[in-house]
Amino acid sequence: MIVGVFLPIVLLAIYEFYAKYKNIESAQYHRYALRAQPTQKELTESLNSGQDQNTYGYKVMGWAFISIALLFFALGFWGGGGGIYLFTMGFLILALGTYAVRYASNKAKAQVLK
Numbered sequence: 786m787i788v789g790v791f792l793p794i795v796l797l798a799i800y801e802f803y804a805k806y807k808n809i810e811s812a813q814y815h816r817y818a819l820r821a822q823p824t825q826k827e828l829t830e831s832l833n834s835g836q837d838q839n840t841y842g843y844k845v846m847g848w849a850f851i852s853i854a855l856l857f858f859a860l861g862f863w864g865g866g867g868g869i870y871l872f873t874m875g876f877l878i879l880a881l882g883t884y885a886v887r888y889a890s891n892k893a894k895a896q897v898l899k
Contacts, residue, residue, distance in 0.1 A: 847881075
């Protein structure tokens with residue numbers, strides 16, 4: 786297992802030293818270096834797209850937490866002596882999920898108003 790981890794690292798290091806010694810640069814690096822820099826408008830659009838995706842992710846996670854909390858509540862009925870712990874955890878997860886959904890909704894409203 787150690788060979789499987791360290792052998793690729795050693796081989797890569799050997800190649801890097803060889804390439805540095807021979808002054809070899811890859812064609813991919815040249816294409817990357819000559820690539821056009823993004824405009825301010827493209828950067829702003831990319832940032833806004835990322836913020837929209839994050840807001841959607843918060844909302845999805847919030848609803849997932851709420852559904853998990855409902856499962857904890859259902860299991861609490863069958864939990865016997867440990868039911869109180871399931872209800873407590875369910876309540877905490879429900880509170881976290883509710884907070885995430887409300888946060889995402891408020892953030893989405895704020896983004897629309899911009």
